[in-house]
Amino acid sequence: MIAAAPRQLGRFQLYCLSDGRFRMDGGAVFGVVPRVLWEKLKVPDAHNRIPMATNCMLVRTPDANILVEAGIGPKLSDKERDNFAFDREPGLPAALSAAGLRPEDIDLVVLSHLHFDHCGALVAPGQDGELAALFPRAKHVVQARELEAWRHPDPRSRPSYKPENLGLLERAGRLLVVDGDQQVAPGIQVRVTGGHTAGHQAVYVRDQEQTVVFTGDFLLVRALLKSNWVSALDLFPLEAMQRKATFLEEAARERQLLWFYHETDQMLGYWTGEGFEPVN
Numbered sequence: 001m002i003a004a005a006p007r008q009l010g011r012f013q014l015y016c017l018s019d020g021r022f023r024m025d026g027g028a029v030f031g032v033v034p035r036v037l038w039e040k041l042k043v044p045d046a047h048n049r050i051p052m053a054t055n056c057m058l059v060r061t062p063d064a065n066i067l068v069e070a071g072i073g074p075k076l077s078d079k080e081r082d083n084f085a086f087d088r089e090p091g092l093p094a095a096l097s098a099a100g101l102r103p104e105d106i107d108l109v110v111l112s113h114l115h116f117d118h119c120g121a122l123v124a125p126g127q128d129g130e131l132a133a134l135f136p137r138a139k140h141v142v143q144a145r146e147l148e149a150w151r152h153p154d155p156r157s158r159p160s161y162k163p164e165n166l167g168l169l170e171r172a173g174r175l176l177v178v179d180g181d182q183q184v185a186p187g188i189q190v191r192v193t194g195g196h197t198a199g200h201q202a203v204y205v206r207d208q209e210q211t212v213v214f215t216g217d218f219l220l221v222r223a224l225l226k227s228n229w230v231s232a233l234d235l236f237p238l239e240a241m242q243r244k245a246t247f248l249e250e251a252a253r254e255r256q257l258l259w260f261y262h263e264t265d266q267m268l269g270y271w272t273g274e275g276f277e278p279v280n
């Protein structure tokens with residue numbers, strides 16, 4: 001799906017730009033939750049994999065074009081592509097173009113964390129075949145703790161933190177490293193959630209009393225809104241569960257609109273305190 005009509009948020013326009021779909025092991029996504037419970041919500045294929053989206057968020061404000069998250073990109077090996085059943089077509093650059101922008105129009109990229117399925121499109125082979133930054137003018141906002149984890153990954157995280165996804169940007173001084181909760185542009189705030197990774201952050205987009213929260217992998221899919229469902233992909237599951245309670249309490253009280261990056265079905269909606277209220 002590309003070129004969908006944007007959603008208005010105050011003076012901002014929000015577009016969902018897909019970098020394609022892939023599949024991930026359902027057991028990894030749902031952790032200790034029994035399959036008999038989750039398979040009603042996410043139907044697994046013959047390899048026990050469930051469908052995952054890459055719903056990047058483009059925010060057009062009166063001052064800037066800001067992209068939150070940057071997909072998987074074109075650099076996966078054939079084996080990885082096969083394992084994840086990754087189907088990129090048409091991909092982030094085409095989705096951006098359908099929204100009427102060129103890569104050089106992007107001023108800022110904000111990353112929830114640095115796993116390959118969130119920043120993989122940022123560095124891609126150019127016309128000469130050499131790796132180059134996809135967004136030549138943009139600064140890229142990363143959380144300090146997350147950058148440290150990417151630089152020195154623990155053995156479990158190493159396959160997810162790929163050096164080639166950020167190395168070029170780091171060397172070119174194109175990273176904007178923030179430490180903790182911070183306003184990164186007018187109306188755009190990052191807030192550390194932890195849980196999935198130590199430095200994982202959610203992105204709050206706010207204008208004229210309306211807020212959209214880009215949840216990243218803090219809430220991998222909508223089914224994980226359930227208070228005691230925690231993903232096995234979270235490095236800090238107990239922290240994830242505790243912070244989720246506080247996060248959702250605020251989301252309901254402030255009527256924040258939640259954006260789910262990996263959700264293939266109804267990726268936008270409100271948490272009412274008792275259930276999910278989808279928004280089209």
Ligand SMILES: [Zn+2]
Nearest residue numbers: 115117118217
């Ligand atoms: Zn992810």
